[in-house]
Amino acid sequence: MLNYIWGGLIIFSLVFALVYDIRDFATDTYRNGQPLPVTMTFPDGYQAGERRQNVEVRLDPEGYGVFYGTNERPAAVYDGVLIQTADGRQLRFAEDASVPEPLATIRSFTSSRDNDLRGTVGGFAVQPGISQASGTVLFNPVRWVKLNAIAGAALDFAETAVTIALSLIGGIALWMGLLQIAGASGILYALIRVTQPLIRPLFPEIPKDHPAFGMIVLNLTANMLGLGNAATPLGIKAMQELQTLNTTEDTATNPMVMLLAMNTASVQIVPPVLLVAIMGLQINQLFFSILITTTLSLIVAIVSTKLLGRLKRYRDTDPNRPSQNEPASEGNPSTEAPE
Amino acid sequence: MEILRLIIDYVSAFVLPTIIVGFPLYGLYKKVPVYEVFVEGAKEGFNVAVMIIPYLIAILFAIGMFRASGALDFMMEGLRPVLALIGIPAEVIPMGIIRPLTGSGSAAIVLDMIGEFGEDSILVKMAATMFGSTETTFYVIAVYFGAVNVKKTRHAVPAGLLADFFAMFAAVYVVILLFG
Numbered sequence: 001m002l003n004y005i006w007g008g009l010i011i012f013s014l015v016f017a018l019v020y021d022i023r024d025f026a027t028d029t030y031r032n033g034q035p036l037p038v039t040m041t042f043p044d045g046y047q048a049g050e051r052r053q054n055v056e057v058r059l060d061p062e063g064y065g066v067f068y069g070t071n072e073r074p075a076a077v078y079d080g081v082l083i084q085t086a087d088g089r090q091l092r093f094a095e096d097a098s099v100p101e102p103l104a105t106i107r108s109f110t111s112s113r114d115n116d117l118r119g120t121v122g123g124f125a126v127q128p129g130i131s132q133a134s135g136t137v138l139f140n141p142v143r144w145v146k147l148n149a150i151a152g153a154a155l156d157f158a159e160t161a162v163t164i165a166l167s168l169i170g171g172i173a174l175w176m177g178l179l180q181i182a183g184a185s186g187i188l189y190a191l192i193r194v195t196q197p198l199i200r201p202l203f204p205e206i207p208k209d210h211p212a213f214g215m216i217v218l219n220l221t222a223n224m225l226g227l228g229n230a231a232t233p234l235g236i237k238a239m240q241e242l243q244t245l246n247t248t249e250d251t252a253t254n255p256m257v258m259l260l261a262m263n264t265a266s267v268q269i270v271p272p273v274l275l276v277a278i279m280g281l282q283i284n285q286l287f288f289s290i291l292i293t294t295t296l297s298l299i300v301a302i303v304s305t306k307l308l309g310r311l312k313r314y315r316d317t318d319p320n321r322p323s324q325n326e327p328a329s330e331g332n333p334s335t336e337a338p339e
Numbered sequence: 340m341e342i343l344r345l346i347i348d349y350v351s352a353f354v355l356p357t358i359i360v361g362f363p364l365y366g367l368y369k370k371v372p373v374y375e376v377f378v379e380g381a382k383e384g385f386n387v388a389v390m391i392i393p394y395l396i397a398i399l400f401a402i403g404m405f406r407a408s409g410a411l412d413f414m415m416e417g418l419r420p421v422l423a424l425i426g427i428p429a430e431v432i433p434m435g436i437i438r439p440l441t442g443s444g445s446a447a448i449v450l451d452m453i454g455e456f457g458e459d460s461i462l463v464k465m466a467a468t469m470f471g472s473t474e475t476t477f478y479v480i481a482v483y484f485g486a487v488n489v490k491k492t493r494h495a496v497p498a499g500l501l502a503d504f505f506a507m508f509a510a511v512y513v514v515i516l517l518f519g
Contacts, residue, residue: 177378
């Protein structure tokens, strides 16, 4: 299933990007090659010899809407700089100015590094000393915006993935160390004996008193208390314990799938830190709606894992199925896996 | 009910310090060479994190491309009439789609919605409830299975997505029930 979803995400990205870009092409969204009428005001009067001088740029709101065929309207005035270059005069809008669409896209596409919208000035009849002049600005052509965007996003996110994984090192190491102590000192076994009766029904394939139970309980508890940073390393440790019971190297066992499903449904009694940060005090109102929803979705996760596990295609791929030849026994193939 | 929440708040504040201090303390009491044992266990941290990298890259770059392509807008338009039939407001659909894919993306959506509809609006409550009640399914799958090199995930994805899908509806109805 993951193969299809993954492939689907990539293929659909390309398809949708192409659709958007061809639509832009057909409707000429960015008016490539057509100059936009602007009015410039020179606060200190126009100086002919000056290489760069400050200007105020005004765009006619109605004219802008007609020109780009949009409902977006520009602000009353923008700060800018008029620069004299060898190829003519260039107008640069102030960095990070809040320009409307499609200018914002044009800016991010043509000047992503400095984030200042820039275009070539034309049609200005300026004489030294005048304070205002009308003319046009021609921006660099913008094409294949979405295609460039998906390629950029692919690289960005590949980098992000590495950053995320490396940022987990500390947390994982800390918890692996603590859990090693817990195992050596026997706390883990005390924990397992207490909690085993509660969660064993969900993981019937795990042998009695196996350390995996301890990790699973710690992982689920951390999740419940909204301790995401601790939950991930504990979940990883639980997966490693479950992997020791796996007869294959690369195929998920039933307990692994159950642990995964329970984690994705996430039993969160305490809301995640990120949400608290966003919502502030409002989060208090949502305590019960989140609690009810998360409990319901956990039940759905558990039930659907159990039911899906009975489908033939998933029974046949179960690494711990009783035998390669005879059909799996009814319900759960309870296997006391060899050491 | 207020009391219950207060208790949970306190428990969640104390549980981490208790474990972090308690485990080594109990180890000392049991005459375990705690320092040596800790370091022995912690060694694994780096390898596990490095092992996760390819899985995380595979998942995240595909999701990043999908988001950047504008496919979401298309999906929303397609799903809007279908979901409207069962009472799901169109404004919360992006949240339902993005939630299993990325955590930061869904946080951005909640922020946008607060800006657009105000903190008190029922739509924001629905979106925030969705955010709070499920996890980033594909991230969890990449990290957990990546850490043990499991590539064939069997029914983990469908089960996780079923739960997410259900949580979207549940969030809408529960919020209507509580605040509507």
